[in-house]
Amino acid sequence: MNRLLITPIVRGVPRSSILNRVLRLALPVCVLSVLLLYPLAHMAAAAFKGAAGEFSLGPATRMLGSPLFLRALLHTFEIAATATILCLLLGLALAVLFNLAPFRGVQVLGRVVDTYLAFPSFLIALSLTFLYGNAGLVTALFARLFGADPHAASFLYGFWGVVLAEVTFYTPFVLRPLLAGFQSLDPAQIEMASSLGEKPWGVLRRIVLPALLPALLAGGSLCLLLTINEFGIMLVMGAKNVITLPVLIYSEAVQQFDYSGASVIALGNAMLSFGLFALYRTSLTGLSAGLAR
Numbered sequence: 001m002n003r004l005l006i007t008p009i010v011r012g013v014p015r016s017s018i019l020n021r022v023l024r025l026a027l028p029v030c031v032l033s034v035l036l037l038y039p040l041a042h043m044a045a046a047a048f049k050g051a052a053g054e055f056s057l058g059p060a061t062r063m064l065g066s067p068l069f070l071r072a073l074l075h076t077f078e079i080a081a082t083a084t085i086l087c088l089l090l091g092l093a094l095a096v097l098f099n100l101a102p103f104r105g106v107q108v109l110g111r112v113v114d115t116y117l118a119f120p121s122f123l124i125a126l127s128l129t130f131l132y133g134n135a136g137l138v139t140a141l142f143a144r145l146f147g148a149d150p151h152a153a154s155f156l157y158g159f160w161g162v163v164l165a166e167v168t169f170y171t172p173f174v175l176r177p178l179l180a181g182f183q184s185l186d187p188a189q190i191e192m193a194s195s196l197g198e199k200p201w202g203v204l205r206r207i208v209l210p211a212l213l214p215a216l217l218a219g220g221s222l223c224l225l226l227t228i229n230e231f232g233i234m235l236v237m238g239a240k241n242v243i244t245l246p247v248l249i250y251s252e253a254v255q256q257f258d259y260s261g262a263s264v265i266a267l268g269n270a271m272l273s274f275g276l277f278a279l280y281r282t283s284l285t286g287l288s289a290g291l292a293r
Contacts, residue, residue: 046263059260076244080227083166091174099182116172122232124169165233174219181215221280
């Protein structure tokens, strides 16, 4: 009597298919564990390790309660929030200009904006320093022509210099989602509103901005995440009395050799980034659901 070989079924899916999926996921999970999860676990363990290697909350309480950490946290939020707001305003203005008031060469300008996405952030800061720094070309030219103070551009080495560099670099990260959002905007709505006598500001406020809200949220959230974790611009600008969390991590680990303190700050910075990302995803989901109604 012949026996039929029947593949075991688990909830309607062959067991062999489940095994194949598990094997396919095994390698990515192992690579992810080695490259990401293990360093994070090692950093978390170092953040709560005492002088003798025992578990201790001392390094965390000491660092989180220090005035240096609180100032760095405040500077991080101030710079990130200011740069994000300015990037949103500038990105929105450029997106409206490119789509609602096109001009000759707009495609070339769009490609130039795209090239910024390929540059490292420190290169933008270095370029601003060469142009507007104390020994920059523009500063020297103004000093020769108008007798200006050669140290007049010292703002580059402070709060507003960092904000200027971050706005210059991160505006394309806001502009790209906005340009994509304009593709989903029906031009007939704008033409109808204009034909009915709606002013340009009214068209922008009642038609364009509601359609671009998901793009604004996506670009703004991405910009906020990136500016909070920005390190290259801070390192090149050498901003005086402006210490952010990434700079403080570098200082504690490389200059002070305080790996426990650096791990505490890094862990807090990572949790902050994950929290902002979760808030971004939740807000975007809720907004998309509201617009779909």
